[in-house]
Structure formats: structure tokens, C-alpha cells
Amino acid sequence: MTSELVAGIEFTTFSLIGRCERTGMLGVAIATSEMAVGSRCIHVAPGVGAIVTQASTNPRLGHLGLNLLRAGHAAPRVLEEIAASDQFVERRQLGCLDVSGLAAGRTGSGNKPWAGHRADRNVVVAANAVVGAEVADAMFDTFKRGADLALWERLLRSLEAGKAAGGQPDGETSSGLFVVDREPFPMVDLRVDLHAAPVAELRRLADVYFPLVSYYNLRPRDPNVPPAAEWLAAQRRGGGA
DSSP: OOHHHHHOEEOOEEEEEEEOTTTOOEEEEEEESSSOHHHHSEEEETTTEEEEEEEEEOHHHHHHHHHHHHTTOOHHHHHHHHHHHOTTGGGEEEEEEETTOOEEEEEOTTSOSSOEEEEETTEEEEEOSSSOHHHHHHHHHHHHHOTTSOHHHHHHHHHHHHHHTTOOTTOOSEEEEEEEOSSSSOSEEEEEOSOSSHHHHHHHHHHHHGGGHHHHHHTTTOTTSOOHHHHHHHHHHTTOO
């Protein structure tokens, strides 16, 4: 097996991890030039934290990071431990956000330019092989301004800002949005896996799904709720959506 194969699949990606200070929700929004990014790079656990592993992606590092968070390590220590465990860490780009909102990012020296990250309380932005630093800056600034929004909307707007700032030079192929609250299942888990405009397609899906987030959170507890279309119509009549 060659070192290229061991190092993992090359992704050229822009992403962000976010935490809502008001609710404690955690989530990730991401887009990349390869297909199925949502299944490879997003690692989030309610009450634990969130990890992104991208560039030369190794999903094992995401699972390792969540286990370290469960053991009580803060985000900066988690990335230190991941980096120390990985012989190809300079080919990786990593982000971590813990349940308290502490954030950490790492961009290996072997990432394709432009590559870099932004980290502050409740948010980590990471981008590699994008048109320039303006992609990361637009995502970071949009997230910081959106504290009044639901986390899923805030993350998606931030991803859209990265795309509007130029995204990847040759465009993207897949995207994903994943948000958890307190339940063991996600509040939002939307993916676009093979599309000419995956961020725009993610928005199309989100505009249909976001008004139903509360419905799909309610239905496991009350199977007698009406079908989704009826419930949504009633909410709109009552001014609830």
C-alpha cells in the first residue's frame, strides 16, 4: 500500500462547527469537491462536542476526538492528542468544539492553498484549497452575527457566505448539515451527495425541512400528531411557522 493510500482521501473543503450559546445545540455545515462529505467528515455527539476532519480525511480521527471529549478533555487538548496520534497530521485539517464552547482548529502544513482556519468561542471555521482567506472570513463573520437564529439556519447561512465569497476554484460536489440538541438523534441531518451546486441544493432542501424540525422532534413522543403537511398548515394558520 502506498503512502498516498494510507494518508486518506483528498478533500478540498470548507466547513464550520457551531454551538448555540442559548440552547447548547451543536452542529456542522460543510461542502467539498468530493461526493458524500456528510458521511466522512462530520462527527457530532449531543452533550459531548463536535469534530471535523477534512483535507486528507481520516474518519477515525473524528471518533477518537469524540471519545477524548467524552473523557472530559477540552477542545485544545483533544486536537493535541489527535495530532500526536497521527503520522499524517500535516495532511489533515481539524476542528474541534467542546460542550462548553471552547474551540480549536489545526491546519497541517501539507494542506493545499489557500488553507487556514478561524476559531473563537462557539465556532471553528476551516477551509482548504479555496479561492482565498475571504472564504473563511465570510463564514466566520456570518456565524458571529447570527446569534438570534436557529443554529441550523445560522450554520447554513455561514456556509452560503463561504460559497458566495468564492468557495473552491472548481466548485463543489457535496454538502452536509448536521445539528444535535439533547436527543441521541439529530435535529437536522441533510446531505447533498452528488450535485453541480450542492450548497444551493442544500438550501432548497432546508427551506422545506426547517419548518418541520419541531414536528419531527415531537412525533417520536406523540405518534398521534397529524401528518406533516396537516401539522405545518395548522402551524401556519396559527402563526407558528
